[in-house]
Amino acid sequence: MQRQVRDLTAPLPPGTEFFYAVKANNDPRLLRALAPWVSGFEVASSGEVLRVREAVGPSVRIVMGGPARTEDDIRMILAHRVERLHVESLHALRLANAVAARAGAILPILLRVNLAGPVPGATLTMGGGATQFGIEQASIPDAIAVLDECGALRFEGFHFHTVSNNRDAAGHAALCAAELRLARGWAQEHGLDLRTVNLGGGWGVDYADLDWRFDVAGFARALAPELGQGPRIQFECGRIVAAYHAAYLCEVLDLKLSHGRAFALLRGGTHHFRLPSSWSHDHPFRIIPRDRWPHPWPRPEFTDREITLAGELCTPKDVLAREVTVQRVRVGDLVCFQMAGAYGWDISHHDFLCHAHPDRLFLSEGERVAA
Numbered sequence: 001m002q003r004q005v006r007d008l009t010a011p012l013p014p015g016t017e018f019f020y021a022v023k024a025n026n027d028p029r030l031l032r033a034l035a036p037w038v039s040g041f042e043v044a045s046s047g048e049v050l051r052v053r054e055a056v057g058p059s060v061r062i063v064m065g066g067p068a069r070t071e072d073d074i075r076m077i078l079a080h081r082v083e084r085l086h087v088e089s090l091h092a093l094r095l096a097n098a099v100a101a102r103a104g105a106i107l108p109i110l111l112r113v114n115l116a117g118p119v120p121g122a123t124l125t126m127g128g129g130a131t132q133f134g135i136e137q138a139s140i141p142d143a144i145a146v147l148d149e150c151g152a153l154r155f156e157g158f159h160f161h162t163v164s165n166n167r168d169a170a171g172h173a174a175l176c177a178a179e180l181r182l183a184r185g186w187a188q189e190h191g192l193d194l195r196t197v198n199l200g201g202g203w204g205v206d207y208a209d210l211d212w213r214f215d216v217a218g219f220a221r222a223l224a225p226e227l228g229q230g231p232r233i234q235f236e237c238g239r240i241v242a243a244y245h246a247a248y249l250c251e252v253l254d255l256k257l258s259h260g261r262a263f264a265l266l267r268g269g270t271h272h273f274r275l276p277s278s279w280s281h282d283h284p285f286r287i288i289p290r291d292r293w294p295h296p297w298p299r300p301e302f303t304d305r306e307i308t309l310a311g312e313l314c315t316p317k318d319v320l321a322r323e324v325t326v327q328r329v330r331v332g333d334l335v336c337f338q339m340a341g342a343y344g345w346d347i348s349h350h351d352f353l354c355h356a357h358p359d360r361l362f363l364s365e366g367e368r369v370a371a
Ligand SMILES: Cc1ncc(COP(=O)(O)O)c(C=O)c1O
Pocket: 021, 023, 024, 042, 065, 066, 161, 163, 164, 165, 200, 201, 202, 203, 236, 237, 238, 239, 240
């Protein structure tokens, strides 16, 4: 993962900052491993602020975004020296200003923009259409006007996180360039001191092709002519940092036929790893054979057939891959889901049905890392 971050950041122009979006995987061991390699951490909640501070310490840089903010969040930001808040509504601007003024503080902010659109396709879009995120493009002049009343806020620039899992590096560079031009245009028009533009995350991975990689060099090359003299550019990527470096392993507990289709029942499921069901995709996996069979009856097995991998929950939604051909699978074998590091455990409903949580093992250079 550290090598991955080094390779992701090496082609970026000097002065570009690369934050890790903690929401993709907030395990403290992972945060500590990443800390020396990233500019800082992007968090979405007070809980993530505490998680980063506890895991990595008081001096690591933190920036914070997210669509729904409370007064407690703002107090937490000030108490834990979060560097900047990405503000997503006019009410949130006034709320942040009121809390900062009461505390006698000046809070640096970016305005998060929801583009007018349309925007290029990716797996998820947060902007360019009707979503709960950001301030819609048409309302940015209103937000800038509200800033005049907000003496406890310091405007530093604009924030865009428009798409997630964009595999088109050239298209992503074009989107970022357009966002940058928009930010410069607003700054010029309204006489703003534009210090920072945060272009979000969204650099893609391909769950259907484990060897495919986002073309960071091409992305950086395409964007470079747009960067010029200031503002400072920040990225905050999650998936591309964490996805590749974890596997989720489950034991096959049972095999059955139902209405002509073959199912493997796993000791695990979407309560540990909800990503495939939330994306409705077949997550990549391989079968790891295990020879041990302790029972006197014949070992159930399927060979050369399409199977559906289902979990241990009492819902037909608990499926991690559908009708994928396998050469052989037996009760007692292991299924290894690859690319499980981002938005896996962290987005899952761990305690549904009170099944046991999986062991979580962390390796560094082949050695187990202590908890
Ligand atoms: C505001 C914000 N920034 C960054 C990210 C990270 O995005 P990704 O994991 O696609 O890089 C997200 C993810 O949803 C986000 O909401």
